[in-house]
Amino acid sequence: MxxxxxxxxxxxxxxxxxxxxxxxTGVTYDRRSxxxxxxxxxxxxxxxxxxxxxxxxxxxxxxxxxxIGSWLDRGSPSxxxxxxxxxxxxxxxxxxxxTPLARMLEAERLRSALADLEETPFKVxxxxxxxARMAGDVAMQCEFVSSSGIQVVAGVMxxxxxxxAAGGDFSAFAACEEAAAVLALLPLADAASVGFVLxxxxxxxxxxLLQRGSAEARLHAMDIVTKISNAGAGDWTxxxxxxxxxxxxxxxxxxxxxxxxSSRALxxxxxxxxxxxxxxxxxxxVGAVHVLVELLADxxxxxxxxxxxxxxxxxxxxxxxxxxxxxxDLSVAAVAKTMLRVSQLAxxxxxxxxxxxxxxxxxxKVLEDMxxxxxxxxxxxxxxxxxxPATKQKTVRMVRINGGFWRQYACFPTDLRDYLRLLD
Numbered sequence: 001m002x003x004x005x006x007x008x009x010x011x012x013x014x015x016x017x018x019x020x021x022x023x024x025t026g027v028t029y030d031r032r033s034x035x036x037x038x039x040x041x042x043x044x045x046x047x048x049x050x051x052x053x054x055x056x057x058x059x060x061x062x063x064x065x066x067x068i069g070s071w072l073d074r075g076s077p078s079x080x081x082x083x084x085x086x087x088x089x090x091x092x093x094x095x096x097x098x099t100p101l102a103r104m105l106e107a108e109r110l111r112s113a114l115a116d117l118e119e120t121p122f123k124v125x126x127x128x129x130x131x132a133r134m135a136g137d138v139a140m141q142c143e144f145v146s147s148s149g150i151q152v153v154a155g156v157m158x159x160x161x162x163x164x165a166a167g168g169d170f171s172a173f174a175a176c177e178e179a180a181a182v183l184a185l186l187p188l189a190d191a192a193s194v195g196f197v198l199x200x201x202x203x204x205x206x207x208x209l210l211q212r213g214s215a216e217a218r219l220h221a222m223d224i225v226t227k228i229s230n231a232g233a234g235d236w237t238x239x240x241x242x243x244x245x246x247x248x249x250x251x252x253x254x255x256x257x258x259x260x261x262s263s264r265a266l267x268x269x270x271x272x273x274x275x276x277x278x279x280x281x282x283x284x285x286v287g288a289v290h291v292l293v294e295l296l297a298d299x300x301x302x303x304x305x306x307x308x309x310x311x312x313x314x315x316x317x318x319x320x321x322x323x324x325x326x327x328x329d330l331s332v333a334a335v336a337k338t339m340l341r342v343s344q345l346a347x348x349x350x351x352x353x354x355x356x357x358x359x360x361x362x363x364x365k366v367l368e369d370m371x372x373x374x375x376x377x378x379x380x381x382x383x384x385x386x387x388x389p390a391t392k393q394k395t396v397r398m399v400r401i402n403g404g405f406w407r408q409y410a411c412f413p414t415d416l417r418d419y420l421r422l423l424d
């Protein structure tokens with residue numbers, strides 16, 4: 001069936017009206033949409049004109065309803081008389097079956113929607129329709145980017161976030177979430193697209209969604225950040241507020257919204273710490289060590305444990321990281337727990353972490369915790385199993401350097417004391 005005339009579409013939902021009714025300003029809407037606007041959202045204005053409504057009467061537009069019915073009746077015979085589509089056409093996406101003219105019209109509709117997006121009061125609906133046009137359609141996504149779609153949608157996100165922060169209603173933040181869903185459809189594989197998304201007016205709302213968006217919105221925001229990280233565009237953190245990114249990622253990890261989100265957050269956190277100038281120090285400053293230790297203590301997935309240990313190793317290379325590690329009562333126990341238990345890689349990383357905090361910059365608290373949590377016993381156990389030479393070398397040196405301190409504890413096993421004497 002051909003596209004319905006614009007007059008037949010509800011100004012709110014942009015869908016064909018089923019029960020058209022007219023409000024006091026003379027504008028016609030579908031009954032369900034305008035009732036939701038007035039009674040659901042408590043609005044007393046005309047959505048299209050934003051003029052105050054003189055009353056809340058909804059007058060049925062019988063004439064328009066008959067015209068729409070006639071138009072539908074004219075379209076139905078041709079639809080039923082058409083030949084049955086082939087199996088291949090049924091399984092093919094609609095955008096692959098479209099004619100060149102139809103493709104041109106769709107592109108024009110997308111450009112028109114972008115032009116109207118900033119002014120329309122129905123941003124959520126407009127963004128939903130935009131996302132539906134772009135989903136799975138590479139050509140339409142390219143059209144979106146070339147038509148400055150990223151900049152337009154980023155502007156809408158920034159405006160919506162500002163309105164929401166100023167005490168606006170929920171619809172403002174909903175528009176921000178829907179805008180992120182549109183951007184998450186893009187591959188973000190080229191430097192130009194990544195650059196547009198990294199602009200502050202786009203990244204601030206994305207970080208806000210990571211922190212307090214719905215589960216679906218957080219996933220869309222995480223998709224955007226993950227694609228930027230995977231694009232490999234040099235130091236992509238250079239032009240953004242790294243502290244905001246780190247805080248958002250750590251808050252997401254603390255909330256444990258979903259396994260998928262947490263896994264992606266760990267990957268991006270690793271990338272930010274690696275790429276960003278002073279990344280480890282900044283991560284420590286916003287509480288990364290505490291969050292990671294808590295996660296490691298409860299980690300039951302091998303890949304998660306390995307990535308957390310890798311992050312702790314990188315953070316403990318800086319003095320701030322080693323201090324934060326030493327001050328956390330669970331840190332040594334959480335790291336020791338992974339040794340000889342999770343994987344060979346986890347054991348290697350755990351040894352490197354303990355090396356950094358017990359040899360490079362030792363503290364009595366860490367050395368004592370290593371005895372009390374069984375970390376020393378596990379280190380000595382490593383000397384009796386096959387491990388990479390570098391790991392075994394670090395283990396031997398740790399035991400030699402700190403053996404004198406560990407021997408003084410009454411809880412230290414006698415056989416281990418004798419073993420330390422042999423090493424001496």
